[in-house]
Amino acid sequence: MNPAIVALIIVLVIVFFIIISCIKIVPQAHAFVVERLGAYQGTWSVGLHMKAPFFDRIAKKVILKEQVADFPPQPVITKDNVTMRIDTVVFYQITDPKLYCYGVENPINAIANLTATTLRNVIGEMELDQTLTSREIINAKMRQSLDAATDPWGIKVNRVELKNIIPPPAINDAMEKQMKAERERREAVTRAEGEKKSAILVAEGNKQSAILNAEAEKQSAILRAEAQKEKMIREAEGQAEAIMRVQQATADGIRMIKEAGADDVVLQLKSLEALKEMSNGQATKIIVPSDLQGIATLATTFKEVSAK
Numbered sequence: 001m002n003p004a005i006v007a008l009i010i011v012l013v014i015v016f017f018i019i020i021s022c023i024k025i026v027p028q029a030h031a032f033v034v035e036r037l038g039a040y041q042g043t044w045s046v047g048l049h050m051k052a053p054f055f056d057r058i059a060k061k062v063i064l065k066e067q068v069a070d071f072p073p074q075p076v077i078t079k080d081n082v083t084m085r086i087d088t089v090v091f092y093q094i095t096d097p098k099l100y101c102y103g104v105e106n107p108i109n110a111i112a113n114l115t116a117t118t119l120r121n122v123i124g125e126m127e128l129d130q131t132l133t134s135r136e137i138i139n140a141k142m143r144q145s146l147d148a149a150t151d152p153w154g155i156k157v158n159r160v161e162l163k164n165i166i167p168p169p170a171i172n173d174a175m176e177k178q179m180k181a182e183r184e185r186r187e188a189v190t191r192a193e194g195e196k197k198s199a200i201l202v203a204e205g206n207k208q209s210a211i212l213n214a215e216a217e218k219q220s221a222i223l224r225a226e227a228q229k230e231k232m233i234r235e236a237e238g239q240a241e242a243i244m245r246v247q248q249a250t251a252d253g254i255r256m257i258k259e260a261g262a263d264d265v266v267l268q269l270k271s272l273e274a275l276k277e278m279s280n281g282q283a284t285k286i287i288v289p290s291d292l293q294g295i296a297t298l299a300t301t302f303k304e305v306s307a308k
Contacts, residue, residue: 024049024058031097035059043097062097066158069108073166074116076123078131085166086123088115090146091159099154107153111146115160118145128171135162 032044073085
């Protein structure tokens with residue numbers, strides 16, 4: 001084969017590989033910072049790109065997704081001179097690849113140091129108890145401070161979280177004793193509240209029972225009184241009816257005597273019978289009629305007539 005042809009083929013192959021090497025594809029959520037002869041040329045976004053061979057180079061490949069940086073515990077001192085260790089987690093996102101590439105050397109290390117110093121400043125203004133109960137406040141202050149400091153680097157700090165707060169062993173022991181005492185106090189309060197509620201319920205039950213018993217006795221007395229009243233009414237009605245019947249019988253007897261044509265003698269005899277009934281030994285006072293002599297003469301005459 002002609003050496004010239006072979007050389008041409010080799011050159012074409014080399015050119016082909018050079019062209020292939022200059023074709024770059026930027027994936028989703030990524031950006032490439034391109035330099036030409038050492039100077040910033042531009043930022044490639046998602047898609048297919050071609051760089052100039054031997055002049056352009058990709059200075060940095062940047063991830064645009066939100067990222068997490070977990071920093072080791074840092075010693076901090078509170079306002080009341082208690083030393084503790086706190087580790088933080090920072091959620092950040094690159095918003096400007098150019099500033100991220102040229103703004104600061106080793107951005108992650110810069111964020112770690114900035115987080116440590118900011119944390120010391122924030123905790124130094126708070127006491128121990130406030131530090132343990134104010135995580136949200138600490139997180140908000142740190143996020144605000146870090147976001148303002150990292151903005152020239154093309155980084156946006158979305159969230160800052162305190163992962164662990166590690167007090168000294170002596171403080172841990174005191175806190176455990178305090179929590180134990182607090183739990184015992186709450187237990188005693190809960191027990192006392194339970195006993196109080198139980199006593200109240202028992203008293204309420206006794207009260208309701210007494211009220212119900214009194215109401216029952218009242219109703220029973222009312223029913224007994226009503227029954228006694230009904231009984232007395234029935235007895236009075238019976239006596240009245242008996243008296244009415246006796247009076248009716250007496251009236252009927254008198255009417256029958258009158259209808260039979262009885263004269264004054266018979267009527268006077270009936271009066272004597274009534275007088276006899278009145279003097280049957282039970283009466284203590286007897287009213288004698290004024291015409292008793294006439295009645296006696298009439299009785300003698302009636303006896304003589306009967307003897308004939």
